[in-house]
Amino acid sequence: MCAHMQRQTLTFDLMSEPPKCCICLDEFTNPASLPCGHCFCLGCIGEYWRIHGACQCPLCMAVFPTRPQLKTDPTTQTEDTTVPLKAGEVPCDFCPTKRRAVKSCLVCLASYCDAHLEPHYQSEALGRHLLISVVKNMEDSVCRVHGKQLNRFCRSDQTCICAMCAHTEHRGHHIIPINKEAAKKKVKLKRIRIKLQQAIQERVSKVEKIKLSVDRSGENPKEAWAQNKELVQQLEEEISELQRKNTELEQLSQTEDNLHFLQVCSMVKSQNISNQSY
Structure with missing residues (x-):
């Protein structure tokens, strides 16, 4: 009698447990039924078919020549639209409410x-x-x-x-690891910026000397300036371009993501910014 009661209790406990997916051994998430009648989590059976390269039931091994149209039961799907994203989690690219991407x-x-x-x-x-x-x-x-x-x-x-x-x-x-390569390139970037700043200062000094020589010449200021105008304009254009490059490299050197830093460095190199002689 005692053993009979134990069997009845065991049967009751098993029947009271929520149904589980035989692939993930957990409660169903978006349960999908196959033509053979067996049910799995949509993600589990989808991954199973993708990995094995064939549409087959993991339980009865029934093979489906064409991929069955899997439909889920919307009443059993879990909703987490109100759950805010945690640090490090990536939002779904298609959710207006930005649910967590899986x-x-x-x-x-x-x-x-x-x-x-x-x-x-x-x-x-x-x-x-x-x-x-x-x-x-x-x-x-x-x-x-x-x-x-x-x-x-x-x-x-x-x-x-x-x-x-x-x-x-x-x-x-x-x-080598990405972080080591990034550290080496940042040192090199610092040297390039020093050269850029030196080149800028050299051109600024040349412009100042030309303007000073024009002011001190006893000639007609307009005529003296006309003789040096083209050179001054060229130097000022070079200064502007070097300052632009220096600002660009300064922003690049402040990039914290090592992978992104190296990828941008490759673009900068392709534009011959770091290979020019100043």
Whole structure:
């Protein structure tokens, strides 16, 4: 009798527990039913199909020749629209209320919350896109080949790479952490700015000497100025351009994000700003 009561209690406890997804072993999030009748979290079955490359039920192993149209039960979806974003969390690019993003897509170059991520699991075309953990400024900070964070710098090719790049395309190259390369470039940037400031001062001194010589000459001031006007204008244009470059490099040197700093440095170098002789 006691054993019978124990079995009844166990059955009651099991039946009282909320249903769980057999993939994540947690309560359903946006439950989606397959044609075979089995139910999974939309994200779980979507990821399962994307990783395995085939539309198959993980339980009964039924194979679906064409991707089934997955529909979720809106009454069981969790809503967190009123929950403010925590520090470091990335907002969904498509939410007017800025819900927390749960995945980023390397093809769409956007981040999605649970709700706006659904089409990537429901559509056959979007299902082929590469989804990764959420990242900020993903179009700039993620390797477009491997979907990994750009956290290394290849000195051989002067480009930011990910860990997988270091073992494939850039194998055998001179590779260092991004923070070390950024520190070296900031030192070099400081030297370039010193040269720029010296070049500016030299040209300012030349202009002042020309103006002083015109004032001290016993000739007609207008005629004396006309002879030096073109040279003064050229020097003033050079001063203006050097000051512009100096301001640009000063702003660049204050960049805190090492990856962004190196990426901008590459753009500056391509414009021959750091390779000119002053």
